[in-house]
Amino acid sequence: METETLAQKIVDGDRRALSRAITLVESRRADHRAQAAALLQQLAQAGRQAFRIGLSGTPGVGKSTFIESFGMMLTEQGLRVAVLAVDPSSTRTGGSILGDKTRMPLLARAPGAYIRPSPSQSQLGGIARRSREAVALCEAAGFDVVLIETVGVGQSETVVSEISDLFLLLLAPAGGDELQGVKRGIMERADLILVNKADGALKPAAMRTCADYAGALRLLRKRARDPEGFPKAITVSALENAGLETAWDEMQALVGWRREAGHYDRIRSEQARFWFGEEVREGLLSALDNGAAKARMAELAAQVVAGELTPELAAQTMLTGLGVVPR
Known part of the structure; x- marks a missing residue:
């Protein structure tokens, strides 16, 4: 279903469309995530x-x-x-x-x-x-x-x-x-x-x-x-x-x-800021799910198990390879 059609059905109170939309936002597929983001942005305009x-x-x-x-x-x-x-x-x-x-x-x-x-x-x-x-x-x-x-x-x-x-x-x-x-x-x-x-x-x-x-x-x-x-x-x-x-x-x-x-709007704004940070953190974690990252993780894990690297040094090596500066 097109995003515009689904959004209109939700605004009209269609329960099946609502259930379908919740299933969409819960999906981890990349195309579903993009569609869910577009849907939520469109529905936000309803206010x-x-x-x-x-x-x-x-x-x-x-x-x-x-x-x-x-x-x-x-x-x-x-x-x-x-x-x-x-x-x-x-x-x-x-x-x-x-x-x-x-x-x-x-x-x-x-x-x-x-x-x-x-x-x-x-x-x-x-x-x-x-x-x-x-x-x-x-x-x-x-x-x-x-x-x-x-x-x-x-x-x-x-x-x-x-x-x-x-x-x-x-x-x-x-x-x-x-x-x-x-x-x-x-x-x-x-x-x-x-x-x-x-x-x-x-x-x-x-x-x-x-x-x-x-x-x-x-x-x-x-x-x-x-x-x-x-x-x-x-x-x-x-x-x-x-x-x-x-x-x-x-x-x-x-x-x-x-x-x-005036606390109501402020609290909702703070919550929006909190979830923006959570989305960024979740996106960074998802970078570990691709094939190359998993292979590198397995390689470093093997070195940790063999005693060649400490867990701390292996983690720093992995993060540096992803372009993330370890703290």
Whole structure:
């Protein structure tokens, strides 16, 4: 399909065209990369923006359940919701289950919702390599809210905050104390902490966990992009749909304040700069994928194994041959 035709179908809200475009941007083929770049440049002229919400948390915290309940609430309010879910890829086979639609059966059938699972492949940081482009495609397709669900992550996977307007961290009851809350990493990137499963026998534990993290957040250094009282921790129950409206109100209040204060556009500009740097680094790494580079790598690796070269000197030799000055 011609790029202009595909772009028009996406703007018109054609879901099949959107899915086809996401497959295109995820491709590693050189001709597909060129076509994807042209498509994204053309769609950028539409000027559409969505509320980008990144969602992270440890495995088993209930991310999929929360997204389904939260997404259903938003679609019932007349909003169009896109969910970009990232599944971990096997380090042995490279495959992924991609079973997020099975975990969100109600949202998957909702007319105003779109769910697209993608494999993480070798990408670190909790998201897929082309998640940012997929978000841009969903914005161009006219979705009001784009939810980016990461793989189950730990404390250092914070890349999702570079493609979202708001970064949610989902925690389980009894998931840590105040000392855990002041640890750097994912905690200091979160805009809103949601303690999930605040229902039944776990509700008291959820309340205590929320109090611990609320106290911890007050000890973190104040960020210029946050109004008074943010970031904050609140309890929710995706199972009982409790606290979801409160969470949505808090999200809207925070992003609304950032728009008025001028932080919203600045943050998006900084994110664009970040991804420009990432694209350059990715392009440099791709230079190692051609036949000549692989052969030279194998030759130098053999010398390292034989003890003729140290890994450091071999790396410097390889980089110099590529025209890169080693640091």
